[in-house]
Amino acid sequence: MATTTTTTVVSSGRELTNPPSDGISNIRFSNHSDHLLVSSWDKTVRLYDATADFLRGEFLHGGPVLDCCFHDDSSGFSASADNTVRRLIFATGKEDILGKHDAPVRCVEYSYAAGQLITGSWDKTIKCWDPRGASGQERTLVGTYAQPERVYSLSLVGHRLVVATAGRHVNVYDMRNMSCPEQRRESSLKYQTRCVRCYPNGTGYALSSVEGRVAMEFFDLSEASQAKKYAFKCHRKSEAGRDIVYPVNAMAFHPIYGTFATGGCDGFVNVWDGNNKKRLYQYSKYPSSVAALSFSRDGRLLAVASSYTFEEGPKPHDQDAIYVRSVNEIEVKPKPKALPNPTA
Template identity: 50%
Template sequence: MTETKPEFKLKNPPEDGISRVTFGPHSSQFLLVSSWDKKVRLYDIAANTVRCTYAHSEPVLDCVFQDPIHVWSGGLDQILKCYDINSGTETAIGSHESAIKCVCYSNEHNIICTGSWDSTVKIWDPRVNNCTGSYAQPDKVYTMSLAGDKLVVGTAGRHVWIWDIRMMTVAPQKRESSLKYQTRCISCFPNKSGYVLSSIEGRVAVEYLDSSPEAHKKKYAFKCHRIKEGGVENIYPVNAISFHKKYNTFATGGSDGFVNIWDGYNKKRLCQFHRYPTSIASLSFAADGSVLAIASSYMYEDEEITRDLPEDAVYIRQVSDQETKPK
């Protein structure tokens, strides 16, 4: 058994479902959290305090740091906002025709990418705060992740399109998810070789960006976040994936309330943490890999259960090499 590492809950958590937790680009101290309570909060986890908060008019579905000062967010109000942490000013940059589901930032190209339920991806230039292009996708955008020049977009209908953000006018590489059920999350390897994709049906696939037959042969999928209870195997959605930047290992969080850490190259589970009170909605490793932020937040998988729900909580867990380093 691995020894129990220090773990604590953030004070003043969001008051409704947590949609995203994400650490600053170079910091293990500042955590950005978006929520269905229409707010985006910046936590100082060292002091366990909320450093600042700003709001949208509707639930917020995603948020991202551009740099230590500027953060971006979008959600059901269809508006992309930029917030300056130092001055406390927020700016509505632009909008989509439907909810903004994903917001990500490319450090290499200094652009913001947004994916929407209006079946488009838009690219934004933060230097001039405007949209530089809108690109049709095959269906509603559910999840996106960047790997250098590549933007991997997962949509409804199990489509996976891989765009080159230097040349968005060129047709993307068009794939289908190798999992049979709806895509829930995509996250790219820090070394930019591929991506991990999860589904609502307790499975994870490891894929490679190289489209050669040799690379295609290396892809694989595995079952996870399934629990046998009373002789019945219950299968849970895998909602969240976060990579350890140094080791290229990754954590998955499921609606079973468990977090697992995997070594994708050696096809091994490294560890499993204790069970959290409810679904894991989002995960984020700090840039240095020292801590993992875990959002425990009921996602209404069973619509009949609405009473006595566990409160939404963000846990900060210190992780060891033993838990995250390939064996």
């Protein structure tokens, strides 16, 4: 992917007060407001008003919280290393236990199309829940679906669910028929998957790895569509004649323009135009690894979790922090392709 149009943006954004005290596992903007949900290894889920820099609520869990997502502005869900799936009620500060996995729950996504919660676990299963049912596992569990390996990342677009696991497996489901995957794939990247995110237009997904690469994939299996897929290098630098490669921890698509941001263990956030295969912007370096990213519902804000992800083992590192930056249209809007000069 070409990087000749890259511009570096100096501002890191506004740092939120009262950040988590241990590694930030994920950050999510609401689909209805500028509320921000944050899960952390300090066993908490925090709810912020991102524009007012106000901590609206905090939920303490029995173990590290590995993921979180919104249901609506009154409730959300969490996935915890204590194997538990919880619904969090923001107004009362209370929680319901929807059920459990047999190992830590790594990721959680709410499907507005299906009205179901999907959780992925290191027990090599995904589970679908109906959060509208009464509390208690038997009354809310819709189904359990075996996966080839531990689940690392989930992503949804419409009725499509993409499940990325250890061993570089990728399963694509139609949530209207979960009996078996619509497609069973293998990552086109050679190394462990870190993150999967579906394109907002529903045509495919991006996959990132620990080896500083992102693959752009398409659901349509026709030869013409598969010919469009590609992978590119990112989050790496040359030093003393050798390449230093950083894991790509996070990706987030802009809801309006379909461009996307990547965050790596190098502390940088890059914005990419996938259609034109160009890097649009690079933000100034953050104090630590970029662990998670989220655009607000209208794309005006980008939340960045600067949080050491222990890729080099225990060592002194900067305090975990969450930055919220205002997004300028020029940073995320694809540049029009230059027309050929007819007189050339």
